[in-house]
């Protein structure tokens with residue numbers, strides 16, 4: 001049990017505006033307003049939690065703004081233990097873009113076996129009455145794309161936010177139990193040019 005990693009890097013990916021910063025902020029500070037985050041450019045926040053008897057520190061990386069600085073993808077993605085693929089249930093295009101985000105992450109993070117990597121899918125803004133993506137469609141996508149766990153969340157009213165992060169931790173710990181190391185953890189050269197990658201998504 002003591003062999004478990006105590007620091008886990010989790011990255012939130014998805015279209016701009018789906019609520020990535022808000023989810024991180026809600027989970028770590030229990031606040032909804034992200035104005036300060038965006039103003040000072042917070043990149044990651046740490047949160048200690050206990051899951052199934054293991055105490056871990058989650059280092060949660062927010063990629064908000066990275067949409068504008070695509071060349072920074074590699075250092076942001078590298079070394080992630082888990083990826084939270086996020087869309088907004090009131091924005092169908094953000095749902096359609098999930099596949100591209102997943103491909104992009106696997107490529108730039110250099111994931112050896114994407115089908116085994118712990119992705120968790122979040123359909124955020126559950127509190128918005130006009131939704132464009134049904135829960136059934138989202139669950140079907142998760143089933144057809146590797147059996148990822150799916151959570152409908154609201155950063156605004158907190159619904160399922162903690163549950164989603166805890167499930168991410170469970171997936172990583174389960175993978176460590178199986179002795180699987182699917183992603184390089186080497187130091188990243190910030191100046192390295194990425195190889196030509198998949199066509200840009202989103």
Ligand code: GDP
Nearest residue numbers: 015016017018019020021022064125154155156
């Ligand atoms: P990001 O670009 O993905 O980091 O998205 P933000 O966290 O900046 O959120 C974009 C906008 O969506 C902001 O106006 C947030 O207040 C709003 N937002 C984020 N999460 C929720 C949510 O769960 N419910 C509602 N109603 N609005 C949200």
